[in-house]
Amino acid sequence: MMRLPKFEYHTPQTIAEAVKIMAGAGPAGQFVAGGTDLYPNMKRRQQMPKTVISVMRLAELNQITGDGRNGLRIGASVILTDVCEHPIINRDYPVVAKAARTISTPILRNMGTIGGNLLLDTRCNYYDQNYEWRKGINFCLKKDGDVCWVAPGSSKCWAVQSSDLVPVMVAIGAKLRFVSTLGERVIDAAGLYNDDGIDYLHKRPDELLVDIQLPPTNGWRASYQKLRRRGAFDFPVLGVATWIATDNSDVKDARIVLGGIAPSPVQITEAASALIGKPLTDDQIIAAAEAAYIKARPLDNTDFVYQWRKQMARQYTLRALRDLQS
Amino acid sequence: MVKNLKVVGKPFRKVDARAKCVGQTKFADDIVLPRMLFCKILRSHLPHALIKNIDVSKALALPGVFAVVTGKDFPIPYGILPVSQDEHALCIDKVRFIGDPVAAVAAIDEDVAFDAMNLIEVEYEPLDTISTIDEAVLIDEPRIHEYGDSGNIHKKVSLEFGNVEEGFAEADLVREDTFFYEGNTHLPMEQHAAVAHFDSDGKITLWSSTQTPHYVHRALAKVLGLPASHIRVIATPNGGGFGGKSDPFNHEVVVCKLSMLTGRPVKVTLTREEVFYCHRGRHPILMRVKTGVKNDGAITAMHFQSFLDGGAYGSYGVASTFYSGALQTVTYEVPRYKFQGLRAFTNKPPCGPKRGHGTPQPRYALEVQLDKIAEQLGMDPVEIRRKHLVAPNSITANYLRIGSMGLGQCIEKVVEGSRWNERFSGWDPNNRKLPFGKGIGIACSSYICGAGLPIYWNNMPQSGVQLRLDRQGGVCVMCGSTDIGQGSDSILAYIVAEVLGIDPFDIRVVTADTDLTPVDLGSYSSRVTLMTGNAAIQAAERARELLVMAVAEKLGVPIENISLAERRVFDVENPEIGVTFAEAVVLAESKFGTLGTVGSYSPPRSPGRYKGSGVGPSPAYSYSAAVAEVDVNPDTGIVVVERVWIAHDIGRSINPMLVMGQVEGSVYMGLGEILMEEMVYRENRNVVHKFPSMLEYKSPTTMEMCDVKTYLIEDPDPNGPYGAKEVGQGPLLPVPPAVANAVYNAVGVRIDEVPITPEKVLRALKDKARGRIGRFGPAAIPVVDWPEPLRVLTPSEGGDGSEMPRVAVHG
Ligand SMILES: Cc1cc2nc3c(=O)[nH]c(=O)nc-3n(C[C@H](O)[C@H](O)[C@H](O)COP(=O)(O)OP(=O)(O)OC[C@H]3O[C@@H](n4cnc5c(N)ncnc54)[C@H](O)[C@@H]3O)c2cc1C
Numbered sequence A: 001m002m003r004l005p006k007f008e009y010h011t012p013q014t015i016a017e018a019v020k021i022m023a024g025a026g027p028a029g030q031f032v033a034g035g036t037d038l039y040p041n042m043k044r045r046q047q048m049p050k051t052v053i054s055v056m057r058l059a060e061l062n063q064i065t066g067d068g069r070n071g072l073r074i075g076a077s078v079i080l081t082d083v084c085e086h087p088i089i090n091r092d093y094p095v096v097a098k099a100a101r102t103i104s105t106p107i108l109r110n111m112g113t114i115g116g117n118l119l120l121d122t123r124c125n126y127y128d129q130n131y132e133w134r135k136g137i138n139f140c141l142k143k144d145g146d147v148c149w150v151a152p153g154s155s156k157c158w159a160v161q162s163s164d165l166v167p168v169m170v171a172i173g174a175k176l177r178f179v180s181t182l183g184e185r186v187i188d189a190a191g192l193y194n195d196d197g198i199d200y201l202h203k204r205p206d207e208l209l210v211d212i213q214l215p216p217t218n219g220w221r222a223s224y225q226k227l228r229r230r231g232a233f234d235f236p237v238l239g240v241a242t243w244i245a246t247d248n249s250d251v252k253d254a255r256i257v258l259g260g261i262a263p264s265p266v267q268i269t270e271a272a273s274a275l276i277g278k279p280l281t282d283d284q285i286i287a288a289a290e291a292a293y294i295k296a297r298p299l300d301n302t303d304f305v306y307q308w309r310k311q312m313a314r315q316y317t318l319r320a321l322r323d324l325q326s
Numbered sequence B: 001m002v003k004n005l006k007v008v009g010k011p012f013r014k015v016d017a018r019a020k021c022v023g024q025t026k027f028a029d030d031i032v033l034p035r036m037l038f039c040k041i042l043r044s045h046l047p048h049a050l051i052k053n054i055d056v057s058k059a060l061a062l063p064g065v066f067a068v069v070t071g072k073d074f075p076i077p078y079g080i081l082p083v084s085q086d087e088h089a090l091c092i093d094k095v096r097f098i099g100d101p102v103a104a105v106a107a108i109d110e111d112v113a114f115d116a117m118n119l120i121e122v123e124y125e126p127l128d129t130i131s132t133i134d135e136a137v138l139i140d141e142p143r144i145h146e147y148g149d150s151g152n153i154h155k156k157v158s159l160e161f162g163n164v165e166e167g168f169a170e171a172d173l174v175r176e177d178t179f180f181y182e183g184n185t186h187l188p189m190e191q192h193a194a195v196a197h198f199d200s201d202g203k204i205t206l207w208s209s210t211q212t213p214h215y216v217h218r219a220l221a222k223v224l225g226l227p228a229s230h231i232r233v234i235a236t237p238n239g240g241g242f243g244g245k246s247d248p249f250n251h252e253v254v255v256c257k258l259s260m261l262t263g264r265p266v267k268v269t270l271t272r273e274e275v276f277y278c279h280r281g282r283h284p285i286l287m288r289v290k291t292g293v294k295n296d297g298a299i300t301a302m303h304f305q306s307f308l309d310g311g312a313y314g315s316y317g318v319a320s321t322f323y324s325g326a327l328q329t330v331t332y333e334v335p336r337y338k339f340q341g342l343r344a345f346t347n348k349p350p351c352g353p354k355r356g357h358g359t360p361q362p363r364y365a366l367e368v369q370l371d372k373i374a375e376q377l378g379m380d381p382v383e384i385r386r387k388h389l390v391a392p393n394s395i396t397a398n399y400l401r402i403g404s405m406g407l408g409q410c411i412e413k414v415v416e417g418s419r420w421n422e423r424f425s426g427w428d429p430n431n432r433k434l435p436f437g438k439g440i441g442i443a444c445s446s447y448i449c450g451a452g453l454p455i456y457w458n459n460m461p462q463s464g465v466q467l468r469l470d471r472q473g474g475v476c477v478m479c480g481s482t483d484i485g486q487g488s489d490s491i492l493a494y495i496v497a498e499v500l501g502i503d504p505f506d507i508r509v510v511t512a513d514t515d516l517t518p519v520d521l522g523s524y525s526s527r528v529t530l531m532t533g534n535a536a537i538q539a540a541e542r543a544r545e546l547l548v549m550a551v552a553e554k555l556g557v558p559i560e561n562i563s564l565a566e567r568r569v570f571d572v573e574n575p576e577i578g579v580t581f582a583e584a585v586v587l588a589e590s591k592f593g594t595l596g597t598v599g600s601y602s603p604p605r606s607p608g609r610y611k612g613s614g615v616g617p618s619p620a621y622s623y624s625a626a627v628a629e630v631d632v633n634p635d636t637g638i639v640v641v642e643r644v645w646i647a648h649d650i651g652r653s654i655n656p657m658l659v660m661g662q663v664e665g666s667v668y669m670g671l672g673e674i675l676m677e678e679m680v681y682r683e684n685r686n687v688v689h690k691f692p693s694m695l696e697y698k699s700p701t702t703m704e705m706c707d708v709k710t711y712l713i714e715d716p717d718p719n720g721p722y723g724a725k726e727v728g729q730g731p732l733l734p735v736p737p738a739v740a741n742a743v744y745n746a747v748g749v750r751i752d753e754v755p756i757t758p759e760k761v762l763r764a765l766k767d768k769a770r771g772r773i774g775r776f777g778p779a780a781i782p783v784v785d786w787p788e789p790l791r792v793l794t795p796s797e798g799g800d801g802s803e804m805p806r807v808a809v810h811g
């Protein structure tokens, strides 16, 4: 079996206690929820926190409150299975439940949390490998090395944002609440992600994600389409989240967000412009899909041939927007 | 004997099913012994390098470390084939792929072993790598091995049966096609594990998840310097094998040595990455097929060339090379046949036998080419196959003796089941019965039921069974065979129960223990049911005879009148007169002394006598036919296999439920190979395996599994136990080509390269739309200096199975 490095483990019962332990631990500290992302990374020696602080006993992080009329708060430690099955999420935010149901497998969803999913490490075929394998290629920029094997001339890491919920949260305009010993802040989901595979979050490591706030549901519809090799297990290698607000029959506002192709979710503003101010007709959809295709620039660091993934940006945007037509 | 069967043919549960369902089965990794140490193996992170120095001092100094071994401790090489003794348990002076083992540690727990492993310092001098077949053919230096046919070519084979040029001259149509079948791996759920215990009497026991305990026993005797009689190998139940646990492995040798050095039990459990590095899976094969046919589709000659990417060691590779050219002749008449095969050494984990060993690749090429030929001749692909089947009880051009042959019935079943005639619309794309994007395709195949010859030359049986009857009425059947999930333990119980008239669950089955059980060569080449089954029948009939004699004497009735059924031994004329089975055993033991019988099996001699005729002969051949129905999305190229109809000529099912399970499992594995599985490496990045993990090595999940309709054809073969033939491997073979042919039927493009991934389909569709050929696949084969073929006259030319003398040419 692959072995975990040694670490100290804490299970605080309150947010105040959690952020205090974190402040004390400094850069060697890291929060853990379900551990489905963190522990494999530790086994592969990609992340090596000395102090690991569980967020699973924090009551406030385990709740779902509100509804579509007033907006919904989902605690960061809510497991993905509960997101999939929650009656109000299914009734009022079906796109969130649907995207969550495409995540990996039922077993993973029983462990993994929504918070962990939104903070998921970026992924790359040259990075998500054990230490010995990475030694074979003399490591890479993201960890222990100095070259990016995907784009050897680049000084940036292109590891991929690989959560299904991230593009959805960005598209529907969710907000995220963080707490640290320095206080609290609430930001737009879109503002959290940074287009850099190493430094992929606009967030300090000591900030605790407390909850995800979904906006009231009046006047908009959203959809999500995911590309992956198999019907389970697989991370998205392209995810298309679409959101439109309508005014009578015209599209008033729109957001098309692609996940799984770059270090951060990619908003295709050209695709949104193609839709805004007109009814959602086939022609508008084709124009938006074309814009998504042009802007999608995946690299060769996930499953599938990357040129084909780029072509699929058109097909999957078409599908996602057609889901909104009915 | 065959009438009134009570057990054979019935869907009994497996004898080990409950233990597996409730988690009681002890796999190798479940074994825990007092004072046991844990082993970790340091592996090379370079694909090809000389080992300049290894410093283990820091590792040895770590508290909790008991021993560290390196290549120096294992001077004697081994390998599964006598002709390829090219492995060392730990590399001595050179590493040949990323993952090659270099040093090993035994420590108090796995964490310490892991830390110690990382303290070992190895100095390497990197060498240039050979990463493709083309490179191996072109580049002689550096050589990966100092042996082999030349440079980096491990083996070249050249055989010609009859004169193929004459055959091509007679043909109305000659086609040449090039195909590539990517390598893939077994992916058993259980990672290999082994525990060794060297005891104070100087004897060693190894528990290991191996499919071939007998060969492991031989390898250990060779490399450990212990007498074979002091070595005991116990194969634990395998959590899947599929051929991936058929070689003796370095980790098995290493834990034995560490146990000898420390005097403690030592366990190793490989990580999933290490399982990928053990590999021994499907060889990537580039193939060129040239086939001549008459206008009615009759083949006049075939010339088959295969180029195998063997990886860094020999393994079964020489056999794989021969197999890639052996079974082309056993489905449709091929009157003249030429085969040229080449296996290359490359700096990758070694390839070897995976389900279908060496034959799914050529079968795919042959069946797809036949589809193309049918189109060119305007024939229905069913007809071109059905019309030219090999006759039962015949001998092929390459001297394989066919016994029962149920392929015609198989074809009939799948054609009927799939409503082929209502859905296959001929070859005119403008006159379709199915909508564009939906398609069906057919393919057939055949596989051996055990190899005619053992791996090392000997005149002994390939399988032995020993029966012990105790006076409480207990029956114990002992056999060296290894249950890898296929149900071989159950087969022994069913057969003995059938002969002795008792319940299969009354029987204790003891298998795969070189101290307790007579030799069976192992679970490979689909040999187990046929060979152990025949041996079990012999042992059980001998026991039955003793019981019958004793009971006949007691009852005072003639021997012919005694029957065994329902745990009784009785007079058939007065069934109420008789004794219980247990009483019969007491009578027999009283009369003959302690009761034990043995049975054994040796396959019949093959008619082929030329050099190379050892690969291909079998006591019997199973046959399969499959129709696949696919949905191809022309916008994405994504292929979904919706349904497979498959018929398998099993001879007779000992247990139809287990047979069906093997058929469905084969379909599943075949789908993985045709749709997604790829054992690939990054040639420009140190030849690392692209992704040695279960997440990114894409193998289908249950979500990708299609509906399967299975038909069993029962045409008993005289060589099989109760007429049974194999099912463990054969049904995989028709699946990949049936899917490939269905894809063509659906969207009109040929994907001559496995796997058929969406990007390949989309590329071919785009090419076609642009007026180019709608095909994705390899264009060329390497230029090779083939040796003069060994020529053999075919049976119909009056040949006697031996090669013709080479004509000496004087200059
Ligand atoms: C085999 C496999 C397949 C997968 N497939 C998919 C897929 O198809 N789609 C998909 O979207 N995802 C997929 N995932 C990712 C999976 O969804 C995430 O691993 C999971 O959601 C993470 O949740 P967790 O609670 O286990 O996070 P953890 O592993 O506990 O944490 C993940 C990260 O978030 C941080 N963190 C967690 N909680 C907090 C908090 N409250 N505040 C601050 N930081 C925090 C941790 O420090 C860590 O950096 C897959 C994972 C695996 C292993």
Ligand code: SF4
Residues within 6 Å of the ligand: A123, A124, A125, A126, A127, A140, A141, A142, A143, A147, A148, A149, A150, A151, A156, A157, A158, A159, A197, A301
């Ligand atoms: S994108 Fe480049 S730097 Fe980032 S993980 Fe992949 S190889 Fe490493």
